[in-house]
Amino acid sequence: MTAPLLEIENLCISYFVRAGEIPAVVDFSLRMDAGESVGLVGESGCGKSTVAMAIMQYMGSNGGIVGGSIRFKGRELGDLSKSELRRIRGAEIAMIYQEPMAALNPSLTIGDQLVEVPMVHDGVSRGEASDRAIRLLADVKLPDPERVMDAYPHQISGGQQQRVVIAMALLSKPSLLLLDEPTTALDVTVEAGIVNLIAEISKKYGTAQLYISHNMGLILETCERVSVMYSGEVVEDGLAMDVFNRPRHPYTRGLFGCIPLPSCDKNARPLTPIRGQLPLPHERPQGCNFAPRCDYVREGLCDAGMIPLEATGEDGHDVRCVRWQDVSVENLEQTANIREPMDVGEEMLRVADLQKHYPVHDRSIAAMISGGGVRWVKANEALDFQARARETVAIVGESGCGKSTFAKVLMGLETATSGELDLDGKDIANTAVRDRSPAQLGSLQMVFQNPNETLNPSHTVGAQIERVIRKFGVESDRSKIRDKVMDLLDIVKLPADFYRRRPRQLSGGQKQRVGIARAFAGNPKVVVADEPISALDVSVAAAVTELLMDIQRDHGTTLLFISHDISTVRYLADRVVVMYLGRIMEQGTTDQVFAPPYHPYTEALLSAVPIADPNTEKREIVLEGNVPSALDPPKGCPFASRCQRKIGSLCDDQPPPQRQVAADHVIACHIELDDLREVEPVFRAVPKAAAE
Amino acid sequence: MTDLAKTMRPAGTAGVAFMRGLRSFALLRESGAGMVGVGLISFWVIIAILTPLIAPFDPNATLQPFAKPGTAYAQGGTFWLGTDQLGRDILSRIMWGSRTVLFYAPVATASAYLVGILMGLAAGYYRGRADTVLSFVANVILSFPVLVLYILVITTIGASGINIVIAITFASAPGIMRIVRGLVLDLRNRDYVAAAQTRGESSWYIMLVEILPNARGPLIVDACLRLGYVIITIGVLGFLGLGLPPPDPDWGGMINEARPLALAFPYMTVFPCIAISSLILGFNMLADGLREISLRD
Numbered sequence: 001m002t003a004p005l006l007e008i009e010n011l012c013i014s015y016f017v018r019a020g021e022i023p024a025v026v027d028f029s030l031r032m033d034a035g036e037s038v039g040l041v042g043e044s045g046c047g048k049s050t051v052a053m054a055i056m057q058y059m060g061s062n063g064g065i066v067g068g069s070i071r072f073k074g075r076e077l078g079d080l081s082k083s084e085l086r087r088i089r090g091a092e093i094a095m096i097y098q099e100p101m102a103a104l105n106p107s108l109t110i111g112d113q114l115v116e117v118p119m120v121h122d123g124v125s126r127g128e129a130s131d132r133a134i135r136l137l138a139d140v141k142l143p144d145p146e147r148v149m150d151a152y153p154h155q156i157s158g159g160q161q162q163r164v165v166i167a168m169a170l171l172s173k174p175s176l177l178l179l180d181e182p183t184t185a186l187d188v189t190v191e192a193g194i195v196n197l198i199a200e201i202s203k204k205y206g207t208a209q210l211y212i213s214h215n216m217g218l219i220l221e222t223c224e225r226v227s228v229m230y231s232g233e234v235v236e237d238g239l240a241m242d243v244f245n246r247p248r249h250p251y252t253r254g255l256f257g258c259i260p261l262p263s264c265d266k267n268a269r270p271l272t273p274i275r276g277q278l279p280l281p282h283e284r285p286q287g288c289n290f291a292p293r294c295d296y297v298r299e300g301l302c303d304a305g306m307i308p309l310e311a312t313g314e315d316g317h318d319v320r321c322v323r324w325q326d327v328s329v330e331n332l333e334q335t336a337n338i339r340e341p342m343d344v345g346e347e348m349l350r351v352a353d354l355q356k357h358y359p360v361h362d363r364s365i366a367a368m369i370s371g372g373g374v375r376w377v378k379a380n381e382a383l384d385f386q387a388r389a390r391e392t393v394a395i396v397g398e399s400g401c402g403k404s405t406f407a408k409v410l411m412g413l414e415t416a417t418s419g420e421l422d423l424d425g426k427d428i429a430n431t432a433v434r435d436r437s438p439a440q441l442g443s444l445q446m447v448f449q450n451p452n453e454t455l456n457p458s459h460t461v462g463a464q465i466e467r468v469i470r471k472f473g474v475e476s477d478r479s480k481i482r483d484k485v486m487d488l489l490d491i492v493k494l495p496a497d498f499y500r501r502r503p504r505q506l507s508g509g510q511k512q513r514v515g516i517a518r519a520f521a522g523n524p525k526v527v528v529a530d531e532p533i534s535a536l537d538v539s540v541a542a543a544v545t546e547l548l549m550d551i552q553r554d555h556g557t558t559l560l561f562i563s564h565d566i567s568t569v570r571y572l573a574d575r576v577v578v579m580y581l582g583r584i585m586e587q588g589t590t591d592q593v594f595a596p597p598y599h600p601y602t603e604a605l606l607s608a609v610p611i612a613d614p615n616t617e618k619r620e621i622v623l624e625g626n627v628p629s630a631l632d633p634p635k636g637c638p639f640a641s642r643c644q645r646k647i648g649s650l651c652d653d654q655p656p657p658q659r660q661v662a663a664d665h666v667i668a669c670h671i672e673l674d675d676l677r678e679v680e681p682v683f684r685a686v687p688k689a690a691a692e
Numbered sequence: 693m694t695d696l697a698k699t700m701r702p703a704g705t706a707g708v709a710f711m712r713g714l715r716s717f718a719l720l721r722e723s724g725a726g727m728v729g730v731g732l733i734s735f736w737v738i739i740a741i742l743t744p745l746i747a748p749f750d751p752n753a754t755l756q757p758f759a760k761p762g763t764a765y766a767q768g769g770t771f772w773l774g775t776d777q778l779g780r781d782i783l784s785r786i787m788w789g790s791r792t793v794l795f796y797a798p799v800a801t802a803s804a805y806l807v808g809i810l811m812g813l814a815a816g817y818y819r820g821r822a823d824t825v826l827s828f829v830a831n832v833i834l835s836f837p838v839l840v841l842y843i844l845v846i847t848t849i850g851a852s853g854i855n856i857v858i859a860i861t862f863a864s865a866p867g868i869m870r871i872v873r874g875l876v877l878d879l880r881n882r883d884y885v886a887a888a889q890t891r892g893e894s895s896w897y898i899m900l901v902e903i904l905p906n907a908r909g910p911l912i913v914d915a916c917l918r919l920g921y922v923i924i925t926i927g928v929l930g931f932l933g934l935g936l937p938p939p940d941p942d943w944g945g946m947i948n949e950a951r952p953l954a955l956a957f958p959y960m961t962v963f964p965c966i967a968i969s970s971l972i973l974g975f976n977m978l979a980d981g982l983r984e985i986s987l988r989d
Contacts, residue, residue: 412890413889413890433889436892438892444890445890446886446887446890448883450883453882454883454884456884456902456905458905458906459901464884471891471892471893518887522891
């Protein structure tokens with residue numbers, strides 16, 4: 001048996017802060033062979049990035065390895081001197097971070113940063129180094145590598161930056177690549193390309209990869225083995241197929257219940273969020289860290305003491321649970337609330353031919369002479385759709401597609417350039433928020449994306465909700481206002497003493513709940529939710545999603561759900577509007593949009609999303625290139641420059657026709673409907689046995 | 693504005709504010725520099741309060757010229773810090789002078805802040821033309837050498853306590869405005885501001901209730917530093933003869949009067965200088981301490 005590439009045994013890492021020692025990672029073991037890909041999956045704060053930092057021996061001044069060993073190619077990393085470590089870092093172990101822009105130096109050209117790697121590690125000449133860099137840039141499929149070498153990081157797109165970072169990491173031919181959320185900051189269609197690239201390149205160079213991600217789907221698609229972490233411990237590890245097909249630990253099982261898989265349905269098979277929240281590192285319970293949130297917990301057993309990883313008998317499949325054998329058989333009753341489908345009411349919101357253009361002033365002398373001083377960013381172009389009472393309409397698209405601009409116009413934070421926006425029969429397209437009547441303001445409220453910005457850090461939770469109630473005149477009596485706030489806190493499942501708390505004492509999910517309570521405090525008719533869960537962890541996101549749907553149902557509100565996350569959209573929306581570069585590419589009911597005929601963009605988007613379900617097979621479509629600039633969109637179909645089904649110059653020159661598929665289903669594409677109908681579905685369920 | 697006063701209330705009652713102040717102080721105790729600052733400032737505040745009771749002599753009485761520090765006075769008492777050329781007790785003058793500084797410096801700083809914050813809020817929140825005009829005015833004022841500006845203002849409107857406040861406000865407000873404007877430009881893009889806008893709140897409500905409280909951290913630190921500068925300024929104005937009209941004791945004025953004799957009788961200038969520096973040092977170290985704790989959480 002050959003020595004493994006990386007062997008971590010019983011690693012314990014702690015941070016030392018004023019309050020004392022905080023254990024970040026406890027009893028962590030991992031074995032990686034050359035060329036293998038292993039996933040480390042868990043929610044934020046579970047210690048997965050700390051492990052990566054420990055492998056690199058990059059612990060901050062207040063962190064330290066307090067036990068266990070990390071051996072790389074048989075050598076104990078902790079025993080190496082600083083100069084030996086420097087040789088290993090970058091040359092043998094390379095790391096790729098989440099934010100490509102933070103990994104690149106903005107004041108040096110990409111070429112300068114790339115040639116440094118072989119010059120330092122291999123001591124080659126500048127010319128030789130530059131040749132290698134160009135070769136590798138071609139390998140990571142960057143068009144025109146010579147031009148990229150001379151560019152500064154800000155001159156290329158985020159996806160291209162991440163490709164450069166990958167090239168930089170691979171330049172010295174490392175044998176281990178640590179990837180810390182490498183694609184989280186990227187759009188899904190770009191992510192799909194990067195994921196493929198990493199797999200391909202690693203194969204070519206024989207690099208082992210340690211993938212760190214919160215995205216279960218991504219891990220399933222990229223890794224052979226996986227370790228699931230919770231609160232500083234590995235709770236389950238094994239072959240990806242085993243763990244995904246037969247999760248043993250209640251936490252892993254819980255996680256799968258939180259992911260909107262294609263098999264979920266908001267009415268018949270809703271998500272089952274994990275209750276409670278991640279314990280703070282210094283407040284971890286005795287025994288099993290997951291016990292307070294676990295449905296299978298047994299007093300005296302789960303809280304007795306440290307629980308070791310136990311083998312399940314399957315190849316390398318371990319689980320840290322004293323009751324895993326009972327858990328596998330004991331099928332708890334579905335506690336999720338099964339809902340009745342809701343019937344939609346009359347039209348609430350009508351968007352007709354809505355346009356929003358932003359002027360961009362070019363104040364250069366050349367522009368003044370040629371008269372081209374103002375250019376227009378066409379953020380929204382010819383938007384046309386309706387939303388009815390009690391309906392959930394999702395607007396889905398990648399960054400820069402204009403979905404947030406639309407939200408701003410709808411809320412009155414911006415006014416439309418042209419077109420109509422009828423709310424309950426009144427046109428508000430050109431009524432800025434300060435000119436709207438209190439009734440109009442009250443009937444249209446918003447849930448924001450960033451939990452850290454949605455609440456004012458200076459005011460208490462109670463005061464912020466009270467203000468809405470008072471402002472919209474729901475109640476005017478002081479004690480009644482207070483009662484109403486308490487009701488709302490109860491509806492969003494927060495304890496009453498949150499009334500006096502300040503936002504910084506709340507977790508992300510709790511802040512988002514307060515944001516939802518605030519949006520519904522004025523009894524709105526339409527609520528716009530702009531990426532309300534995209535900043536939250538999987539288990540928290542599931543709970544917030546369910547909550548949002550329940551409260552919408554109880555209030556009979558129209559929900560406009562703006563998101564880039566097509567899995568969540570499929571789960572909760574009644575109707576879907578797919579946007580690209582300011583235009584609607586396809587719209588229809590959720591079932592219509594997610595089944596052929598697809599718009600080629602919808603098809604690519606569906607294919608790009610990693611699915612955490614080994615029983616679903618999907619057709620792979622990887623889009624080339626980047627989203628064009630909204631300043632200079634293609635003349636014809638906006639998607640023409642990246643379309644995998646482009647039929648010729650017609651797509652470049654002529655705007656696509658609106659093809660009516662069914663009563664509500666419209667596709668904007670040059671391809672004949674009959675041809676689009678021929679397209680195979682992106683997803684195909686495979687029987688359980690065949691999946692293995 | 694009455695509506696505004698009503699709406700400000702949710703920001704917290706006096707009791708809550710007091711508890712929060714107490715908590716910040718508890719945090720500050722962990723910063724060594726901050727505690728030295730608090731000590732120095734408290735020392736001078738206590739002196740200023742107790743001066744009428746503990747000052748050994750009348751600050752303006754001419755008793756015995758050119759007495760060295762420690763000289764005993766024939767009619768009882770000791771000139772611990774000596775007397776000046778007119779025979780006035782330096783210790784008593786420094787003690788009485790602390791009252792002047794500790795009254796006018798905070799008042800002038802608060803006044804400068806009031807003007808600067810309002811200008812900065814308006815410029816940062818409305819942007820566009822309001823910002824252009826306000827920033828232009830600020831830049832014009834800031835482009836003047838500060839000292840020339842003070843001399844210009846004071847010689848125009850005359851030397852008196854209130855005019856010192858006006859001069860300092862005039863010269864400091866533009867700098868404060870720039871800080872506030874920068875903070876507001878960032879804070880106005882927060883989602884909670886958008887939430888307030890979509891609730892139909894008035895602009896002044898958003899500026900004062902939603903934005904300003906969140907800018908307080910950097911502003912409190914800056915206010916401490918600025919208090920130090922204002923003390924220097926008051927000293928400089930006194931030194932130039934533009935401070936409080938004589939014979940009232942004034943630290944800057946004392947240094948100025950003793951200046952021709954500084955080589956022969958150094959104690960006449962050194963003690964007022966120490967007084968000024970220690971108070972300024974106190975405010976600067978407090979600012980450091982506050983910055984330290986504000987970075988912590």
